[in-house]
Amino acid sequence: MTDIHLVSTGQTSNQQNLAALFWDIQNVKLKSKQLPDFASKLQKFADCNGWLDCQNVYYNSQHKNQTIAKKILESLGFKCVNVPCPLKNSADNQLIADCIKWVAFNSYSNRIILVLGDWDYAGLICILKALGKKVIIFAQRGNASQKLIKLVGNDNFYFLDELDKLAA
Numbered sequence: 001m002t003d004i005h006l007v008s009t010g011q012t013s014n015q016q017n018l019a020a021l022f023w024d025i026q027n028v029k030l031k032s033k034q035l036p037d038f039a040s041k042l043q044k045f046a047d048c049n050g051w052l053d054c055q056n057v058y059y060n061s062q063h064k065n066q067t068i069a070k071k072i073l074e075s076l077g078f079k080c081v082n083v084p085c086p087l088k089n090s091a092d093n094q095l096i097a098d099c100i101k102w103v104a105f106n107s108y109s110n111r112i113i114l115v116l117g118d119w120d121y122a123g124l125i126c127i128l129k130a131l132g133k134k135v136i137i138f139a140q141r142g143n144a145s146q147k148l149i150k151l152v153g154n155d156n157f158y159f160l161d162e163l164d165k166l167a168a
Helices: 035-048 064-075 090-105 119-130 146-152 160-167
Strands: 018-024 051-059 079-082 111-115 134-139 157-159
Touching: 018 035, 018 090, 035 051, 035 064, 035 111, 035 160, 051 064, 051 090, 064 079, 079 090, 090 111, 090 119, 111 119, 119 134, 119 146, 134 146, 134 160, 146 157, 157 160
Parallel strands: 018 051, 018 111, 051 079, 111 134, 134 157
Antiparallel strands: none
């Protein structure tokens, strides 16, 4: 009986194994043919790090390639959040706000997996770590801030091409 749902809070008795995933698809772009394989492996990795109770992807419907990615990712069970604003960092800001809101209302989720790579997320990561959350980041080679890597540490930072052996 390790997965008994508690009616009053929605929490489970196996709280140490809950995870949430937030992906900035504008920051970590993949070709349409790579998306299903990567997304499935990412879900498998997340499941190995805890029961995945949130998996959000942030995209901009004004970009055709992101709309195609959205359709693929929705079919795999991701919640796709459209941020059609042309302002710089609009998807970043929405992801940050949603992640903080998620943690505030789902404090039992103690692992946060972020698929991104730019320094704009440093404040979010500091908040999550201060709240005692384990933060794991996936980023593309050549598109990852060295400061971000140092912030989470090498043990919690991975490049996309490392996912194959991590999900195995």
